[in-house]
Amino acid sequence: MCEQNAPVSALGVDDLAIKIVCDNNPYTSKLNTAWGFSALLTGAEKTILFDTGGNGPLLLDNMEKLAIAPDKIDVVVLSHIHGDHTGGLSSLLEKNRQVAVYVPKSFPKKFRENIQKKGAKLIEVKEPLKICQDIYSAGQLGKLIKEQSLIIRTKAGLIIMTGCAHPGILKMVEAARDSADGDILLVMGGFHLEWATTGRIQKVISAFRQLHVQYVGPCHCCGHRARSLFERCYGKNYINIGAGKVIALAKLPSPGYRDAQSGVCD
Ligand SMILES: [Zn+2]
Numbered sequence: 001m002c003e004q005n006a007p008v009s010a011l012g013v014d015d016l017a018i019k020i021v022c023d024n025n026p027y028t029s030k031l032n033t034a035w036g037f038s039a040l041l042t043g044a045e046k047t048i049l050f051d052t053g054g055n056g057p058l059l060l061d062n063m064e065k066l067a068i069a070p071d072k073i074d075v076v077v078l079s080h081i082h083g084d085h086t087g088g089l090s091s092l093l094e095k096n097r098q099v100a101v102y103v104p105k106s107f108p109k110k111f112r113e114n115i116q117k118k119g120a121k122l123i124e125v126k127e128p129l130k131i132c133q134d135i136y137s138a139g140q141l142g143k144l145i146k147e148q149s150l151i152i153r154t155k156a157g158l159i160i161m162t163g164c165a166h167p168g169i170l171k172m173v174e175a176a177r178d179s180a181d182g183d184i185l186l187v188m189g190g191f192h193l194e195w196a197t198t199g200r201i202q203k204v205i206s207a208f209r210q211l212h213v214q215y216v217g218p219c220h221c222c223g224h225r226a227r228s229l230f231e232r233c234y235g236k237n238y239i240n241i242g243a244g245k246v247i248a249l250a251k252l253p254s255p256g257y258r259d260a261q262s263g264v265c266d
Pocket residue numbers: 080082164166
């Protein structure tokens with residue numbers, strides 16, 4: 001993925017924003033919540049929807065409330081096959097067939113064929129690949145449930161977005177960092193820690209700190225306990241994510257700010 005002639009510059013963060021369209025955690029009361037995850041990235045070369053939540057009408061309704069026009073989406077990236085991440089796709093494709101849909105190569109044949117039948121472009125992901133300028137899939141990871149994460153290269157560092165992190169959140173973060181080769185600004189999405197013990201959660205948090213992850217936005221399948229422990233350790237570098245949250249990247253402190261978490265980590 002890191003071509004030898006890859007441009008040194010990365011996306012400026014001024015116009016980059018991530019809108020949480022679906023999450024089981026609430027953030028603004030005007031949006032509906034249901035088990036699942038979906039987030040929209042704007043301000044890059046392409047407008048990218050990462051996952052689609054579990055329910056088409058809810059996805060479209062939340063998009064409308066966030067003033068997101070379905071026909072403005074260029075790319076859909078599906079992290080993994082579970083219905084709480086893929087369930088909204090059909091309804092979206094009814095509104096916009098002109099999208100490219102990136103799925104792990106392991107997706108069932110019928111699912112992949114349906115995407116093409118609806119008229120959308122199908123891209124099957126195995127190895128890390130470039131989606132557009134400074135935006136990549138980290139490639140298909142995992143054994144039982146294969147999953148891809150999204151990597152955004154910004155001047156302030158890498159943003160890594162995960163759906164459920166079934167292959168293990170640390171494995172996914174390390175793979176993303178290795179393939180994109182940069183410091184990590186933010187890791188956000190589902191970390192699959194809902195059923196993890198406190199000890200396991202603490203190990204993940206201390207590994208995040210060793211990896212110099214500057215900001216965290218655990219949501220979806222992270223669970224209340226992990227979210228609280230991340231918040232306690234990361235302090236003001238913890239981003240409270242729920243349906244309707246908008247993360248404007250320009251509002252995060254400038255690059256060079258690291259290891260300055262204001263919380264209590266022990
Ligand atoms: Zn899942």
